[in-house]
Amino acid sequence: MERQIIHLHIPAFAVAVEEVCRPGLKGRPVAVAVPRSDRAPVLCVSQEARRQGVFKGMPFMAARKRCPDLLRLPPNPDLVDRAWQALTGITGRYTPLWEPFRPGHVYLDMTGTGRLWGRARDAGQRLEREVRTRIRLAGSVGLAGNKMISSIASRVQGRPGLLDVHHGLEAAFMAPLPVDMVPGIGPVRRKILLEELRIRLAGELASLDDGSLRLIFGGRAHVIRQRVLGIDPTPVRSEAARPVVSAGVSLPGDENDDDRLLGVLARLVEACAARLREKALRPRRAGLMIRYGDLEEVHRQMKLPVYSWWEFELNPWMAQLFRKAASRRVGIRAMRVWFRDFAPESGQLSLFPEAAPQKEKACDLVRALERIRGRYGADAVRRARLPLQGDLGGVREGA
DSSP: OOOOEEEEEOSSHHHHHHHHHOGGGTTSOEEEOOTTOTTSBOOEEOHHHHHTTOOTTSBHHHHHHHOTTOEEEOOOHHHHHHHHHHHHHHHTTTOSOEEEEETTEEEEEOTTOHHHHOSHHHHHHHHHHHHHHHSOOOOEEEEESSHHHHHHHHHHHOSSEEEEOOTTOHHHHHTTSBGGGSTTOOHHHHHIIIIISOOOBHHHHHTSOHHHHHHHHGGGHHHHHHHHTTOOOOOOOOTTTSOEEEEEEEEEEEEOOHHHHHHHHHHHHHHHHHHHHHHTOEEEEEEEEEEETTOOEEEEEEEOSSOOOOHHHHHHHHHHHHHHHOOSSSOEEEEEEEEEEEEOTTSOOOSOGGGHHHHHHHHHHHHHHHHHHHHHOTTSSOOTTSOOTGGGTOOEEEO
16 A cells, blocks of 8 residues: 655744734744844744745844844743644544654654545645634645655745645656755755865756765665655654653753763653663663753764663763754753663663673662662762752653
8 A cells, every 4th residue: 555644834933823812923934033132043943035035043132143134032942842842632533643842843644544534635735724823824735655755845835835746756756856956965065065176956966876876875875775765664654653761851041061960860860760670771872952041952862882781881872862863052951861762671671782781780889779779769879960950940751
């Protein structure tokens, strides 16, 4: 059975939600940024501002120079969250297999739902209308045989309505698109393609032989080849089908001391590791979210070289991830770590199997600490460099 994947895209979600509440903002250049700071990065930008050269991530002062009429709105995460919950409440009724990607982006697998909703194209059009009439958010819909093409189709559509990419036409659809539209091509490779090789279109990139692609993309050449040809086997995964163990914390103040932040990170990893052991789960992938004081967020993830539920094995890799993510000289306000893609019991357990006696001692110490905390509370005993849980305002855990 051919897959039928819908991608619903609400452009500039935070701005779109504000426009619903304040209709006078429609048609005006708007950017979301922390107030009273000209250096604060733009977090979200309206289409009108984008046309004048304003883009996400640029300092607000630079954005105002490009667009003197630019309106600044303070971030309103509570409003955005309520709108997101309302949106996913609608999409979740169309199919049990739907994946919230990030606010304003939802994938729906409509394969096999014909008896209930008719053709996937009709379901997509109905979804777009329902979102527009019920919560007054205008979005574009892409329909295709895989997630990547449906997402790109929704961007190409760019206005309320639906763009359907028929099965077998994925490569033809991709060919005239700029290489900027191909997922996974970062700014460095993009500069090489555009300035050195004069390759501007996905079809031109697809015409290169395997050797040339390897010279440009290294070990990712095969993945890039598949993407420029419109191939994406990634399944739509509902939240229930994608279990995750996570922990997060909001700091009492903006913090830029790396030693203290690494201690906070270790406390979060410790909380997750306890949950992983409780559920007998060994993660293969880990991620970290950092939210700065100006509300800019950085997300990083990695495939773990060791499949473990022990914090002393996970901590070094998470610290490495932190150092890659925390590159700004701005205080950090919140952090969240997560672990998922759990390995079977026969998975790789340790990077250093010859160090079994030392590992067993470390495991015994962790078990002893857990017994003490279980009896006397989370802060009864801790490692010297870790902050007290009370100092963090409480570690929030999720499973």
